[in-house]
Amino acid sequence: xxxxxxTGKKIKKTKARTIILEEINKIKSHPTAYxxxxxxxxxxxxxxxxxxxxxxxxxxxxxxxxxxxxxDAQMHYDGRTDEHYHIQCVKCGKTEDIPLEMLKDIDTAVxxxxxxxxxxxxxxxxxxxxxxxxxxxxxxxxxV
Amino acid sequence: xxxxxxTGKKIKKTKARTIILEEINKIKSHPTAYxxxxxxxxxxxxxxxxxxxxxxxxxxxxxxxxxxxxxDAQMHYDGRTDEHYHIQCVKCGKTEDIPLEMLKDIDTAVxxxxxxxxxxxxxxxxxxxxxxxxxxxxxxxxxV
DNA sequence: TCATAATTAAGAATGATTCCTGTTTAAAGT
DNA sequence: ACTTTAAACAGGAATCATTCTTAATTATGA
Ligand SMILES: [Mn+2]
Ligand SMILES: [Mn+2]
Ligand SMILES: [Zn+2]
Ligand SMILES: [Zn+2]
Numbered sequence: 611x612x613x614x615x616x617t618g619k620k621i622k623k624t625k626a627r628t629i630i631l632e633e634i635n636k637i638k639s640h641p642t643a644y645x646x647x648x649x650x651x652x653x654x655x656x657x658x659x660x661x662x663x664x665x666x667x668x669x670x671x672x673x674x675x676x677x678x679x680x681x682d683a684q685m686h687y688d689g690r691t692d693e694h695y696h697i698q699c700v701k702c703g704k705t706e707d708i709p710l711e712m713l714k715d716i717d718t719a720v721x722x723x724x725x726x727x728x729x730x731x732x733x734x735x736x737x738x739x740x741x742x743x744x745x746x747x748x749x750x751x752x753x754v
Numbered sequence: 755x756x757x758x759x760x761t762g763k764k765i766k767k768t769k770a771r772t773i774i775l776e777e778i779n780k781i782k783s784h785p786t787a788y789x790x791x792x793x794x795x796x797x798x799x800x801x802x803x804x805x806x807x808x809x810x811x812x813x814x815x816x817x818x819x820x821x822x823x824x825x826d827a828q829m830h831y832d833g834r835t836d837e838h839y840h841i842q843c844v845k846c847g848k849t850e851d852i853p854l855e856m857l858k859d860i861d862t863a864v865x866x867x868x869x870x871x872x873x874x875x876x877x878x879x880x881x882x883x884x885x886x887x888x889x890x891x892x893x894x895x896x897x898v
Numbered sequence: 899t900c901a902t903a904a905t906t907a908a909g910a911a912t913g914a915t916t917c918c919t920g921t922t923t924a925a926a927g928t
Numbered sequence: 929a930c931t932t933t934a935a936a937c938a939g940g941a942a943t944c945a946t947t948c949t950t951a952a953t954t955a956t957g958a
Contacts, residue, residue, distance in 0.1 A: 622904060622955060643946080658907045663946065665905095679825060683915095684945065697870055709867045716854070717879070723853045726841055726881040733877045735861070737870040766924060766935060787915080802938045807915065809936090827946095828914065 621672055627665045629653050634666075634675060634689035640696070640705040642684040680705055680734055697735035701742035708735060763816055771809045773797050778810075778819060778833035784840065784849040786828040824849055824878060841879035845886035852879060 621627075633649050634641070641649070647662040666687050669675040676688035680698045686705055695708040717728045738746060765771075777793050778785070785793070791806040810831050813819040820832035824842045830849055839852040861872045 624905060624955070626906075656907070658909090660908080660947080661906060679823065681823060697864065697868060697872075699870070700873060706868070708864055710860070710864055713857075713860075716857075716877075720841070720852055720854055720879055724841060724850070725884045726843070726879070727887045728841075728879055728881040729844060730881075731877060731879045733860075733875060735864055735870070735872055735875045737872040737874075740869045743871045768924070768936060770937075800938070802940095804916080804939080805937060 621668065626650070626654060626657055626661050627669070629657075630662060630665045631669060631674060631689075634687060637689065638707075640678060640680075640686040640688050642686055644684070646687060678705070679732075681736060695733045695735070697737060699739040699742050700736050701738055701746075704739050706739075765812065765816060770794070770798060770801050770805050771813070773801075774806060774809045775813060775818060775833075778831060781833065782851075784822060784824075784830040784832050786830055788828070790831060822849070823876075825880060839877045839879065841881060843883040843886050844880050845882055845889075848883050850883075 629650050630646060633653075634646060637649075643663050643666055644659065646666065647657070647659045650657050650662060666675060666677070670677040670687070673691060676691055678686040678688055678696060680686055680696065681700070682698070682703055690707065693712050695710050695712075696705055697708050698705045713731075713733070717731060720726075720731075721728050773794050774790060777797070778790060781793075787807050787810055788803065790810065791801070791803045794801050794806060810819060810821070814821040814831070817835060820835055822830040822832055822840060824830055824840065825844075826842070826847055834851065837856050839854050839856075840849055841852050842849045857875075857877070861875060864870075864875075865872050
């Protein structure tokens with residue numbers, strides 16, 4: 611009963627794992643595995659990208675990190691683990707939390723309309739962040 | 755003014771493109787590019803996978819097909835082009851339409867709580883289809 | 899301290915998608 | 929119908945995020 615250090619479930623507390631969890635909890639952004647790799651490298655220079663991928667997966671399986679699929683090529687990870695929704699800027703890719711209460715009733719609504727056993731749902735919003743919306747006005751017609 | 759054949763926008767009506775659109779409109783499923791490739795090959799045996807990818811993209815840019823990102827590795831395409839939500843079985847990957855009215859009010863709700871210019875949102879449900887839910891009960895503990 | 903199962907670094911492999919190149923074709927004008 | 933030409937095509941190479949393999953290291957619990 612020594613290693614219930616993260617959750618109460620059996621998970622080894624390694625140097626890489628600890629640093630990854632500490633660092634993702636420091637930031638409010640939603641980094642990709644590669645971005646986490648760059649951050650973690652500063653404290654653990656010999657860490658490998660594979661280790662970052664593997665640990666982010668393990669941590670998300672244990673509910674210590676969320677794994678998000680948005681409309682870009684890479685997965686994003688989130689140290690905030692309570693259910694919440696996200697918005698992504700279609701121009702710069704910045705991903706942020708949405709202060710919208712969980713719509714728990716829609717699972718029930720859908721349950722009544724399908725034969726599926728609903729487990730969860732995701733909602734993602736897409737739009738332009740303030741910075742990108744401004745560029746869009748001033749730079750009309752330009753192709754950046 | 756001869757080739758406004760699909761949308762009113764300039765798009766060449768080629769053999770591959772026409773068959774792809776016809777075939778995706780025949781089915782109510784949400785095929786991947788490769789699944790469409792297999793279907794199209796039956797009518798156009800020399801078609802290439804690249805052509806299927808390119809045309810599905812072009813058709814979706816023109817609003818004739820929807821391109822969906824669910825929680826599996828491949829993109830899915832949808833011949834039904836009115837906005838609607840989807841559910842995917844977490845076990846077999848089957849993707850189906852949800853008979854839930856569009857939640858247009860949540861875009862407005864989010865607009866008031868963020869600085870983003872909201873363009874659209876996506877909602878996806880995940881769960882077990884009837885077949886997979888049954889297996890889950892009878893085959894408890896088994897690893898298929 | 900010791901045994902051992904989990905973890906790691908490094909790099910190879912995978913798989914979906916996109917890109918490249920030389921050839922073919924659809925559409926527009928004659 | 930004939931010509932022109934930009935768009936589309938097939939085939940295959942390239943890309944890129946992610947996963948896998950392997951031999952060496954390390955955390956844990958006895
Ligand atoms: Mn978040
Ligand atoms: Mn659909
Ligand atoms: Zn932006
Ligand atoms: Zn199923």
